[in-house]
Amino acid sequence: MITKENTMTAEEIVQSSKKYTFFSWAVQSEVNPIPIDRAEGVYFWDADGKRYIDFSSQLMNLNIGHQHPKVIEAIKEQADKLCFAHPGTATEPRGRLGESLAEITPGNLNKTFFCLGGAEANENAIKMARMYTGRHKILAQYISYHGATHGAIALTGDSRRWAVEPTMPGVVHTLNPYCYRCPFGWTRDTCHRECIDHIEEVIQYEGPEEIAAIFLEGVVGSNGIIVPPDDYWPRMREICDKYGILLISDEVMSGFGRTGKWFAVDNWNVVPDIITMAKGVTAGYVPLGAVVVSDEIAQHFEDNKLSCGLTYSGHPLSCATGVATIEVYKQDGLIDNAAEVGEHLGQRLEELKSKHNSVGAVRYIGLFSVIEVVKDKMTKTPMATRNAKGAELATMNEVGKYLRENGLFTFIKANMIFIVPPLSITKSQIDEGLEIIDQALDITDAVAKA
Ligand SMILES: Cc1ncc(COP(=O)(O)O)c(C=O)c1O
Known part of the structure; x- marks a missing residue:
């Protein structure tokens, strides 16, 4: 049994998970998992006490938010x-x-x-x-x-x-x-x-x-x-x-x-x-x-x-x-909240599209949304192609690193940044997370055609 007395450190959690278990869809030596310790609502904390806002509802499944009593x-x-x-x-x-x-x-x-x-x-x-x-x-x-x-x-x-x-x-x-x-x-x-x-x-x-x-x-x-x-x-x-x-x-x-x-x-x-x-x-x-x-x-x-x-x-x-x-x-009225907060999210995504030369498209319905990042809005050349590997992913990897360092957890695939938060999220929590994404898009703007 896991007790207070035998709790692992963050490093031990990562080491044992990597040594004894496989991670999905990954070259195993490349994974760098967050050691999650506890969670509440739209936030979770790692074993070092760092807080993250969960913008992908873990794997787009935690719709009611973390730890609903x-x-x-x-x-x-x-x-x-x-x-x-x-x-x-x-x-x-x-x-x-x-x-x-x-x-x-x-x-x-x-x-x-x-x-x-x-x-x-x-x-x-x-x-x-x-x-x-x-x-x-x-x-x-x-x-x-x-x-x-x-x-x-x-x-x-x-x-x-x-x-x-x-x-x-x-x-x-x-x-x-x-x-x-x-x-x-x-x-x-x-x-x-x-x-x-x-x-x-x-x-x-x-x-x-x-x-x-x-x-x-x-x-x-x-x-x-x-x-x-x-x-x-x-x-x-x-x-x-x-x-x-x-x-x-x-x-x-x-x-x-x-x-x-x-x-x-x-x-x-x-x-x-x-x-x-x-x-x-x-x-x-x-x-x-x-x-x-x-x-x-x-x-x-x-x-x-x-x-x-x-x-x-x-x-x-x-x-x-x-x-x-x-x-x-x-x-908790979560379906209506998804529609209402989703409208706000949609407006904010359109603003990001207008502001950033690297945002080619935003797509959203309810709290199901994505930002598609491009090198050039005219040609729609993706920042990374659908099945990109290695160096082609460098810029998007930098975005991922920035988001993680700044306490935002989400799903990034090829040239797409997903925003799929718990349906219990408020408009101000949406703004809190989008602020971090807004800053991260400066990284892709620097590479995209002005
Ligand atoms: C649309 C869709 N169908 C099926 C699955 C597979 O679900 P599971 O991972 O629970 O087997 C997923 C997982 O992401 C999905 O997005």
């Missing part, structure tokens, strides 16, 4: 009563969370399969879509991330897939509505939604009756907060209905208030056939993932075997945490 209490109460139950048994937390999810998800999405994280949710959604439709192909997008396990990484369009290929067969990737760098050469206001026609064309090439599902992130998250045009999701719904293809929204990152609505698809009043979720459902306090399906899909499995199963499906501790977390979103 009501969720901690619920975890303790459930741990005292029942830590675990066989996945074939029924428990109160499981039933209650299923009911809560049916209530907050749109339309006729009313039945849930529980798992432990986002990748597992997508794995099980793939299986359910294939079982329900009897088809095997799946469409996903190039600018996307859906998880690190073999099926989920096959859906993933970004380069995290490359190291483990060949992976699950049957996935075909399409282009995204990435309007700042439109793959068809248009702007959002002048285009004819060539990006949507392109998907219908791919469906024709692949055979509509071979395709089980289209997987889309509600709003693309870790690859750059790609907010689609307003008619995008409704048109995807129409296309899926036309060909009998299931529409699956991966809301692992974009769900649970992140975009100012319970789920990103709610911004466009679209009801997908399946929503996958994780992260925000428990705000990361304990692991949980879920696949919520429509009544039609649920009905299919009344008479056909659901060939999905996990020891930890319906874990009582996870489900009790999910129930308490959803109550916190409601009682």
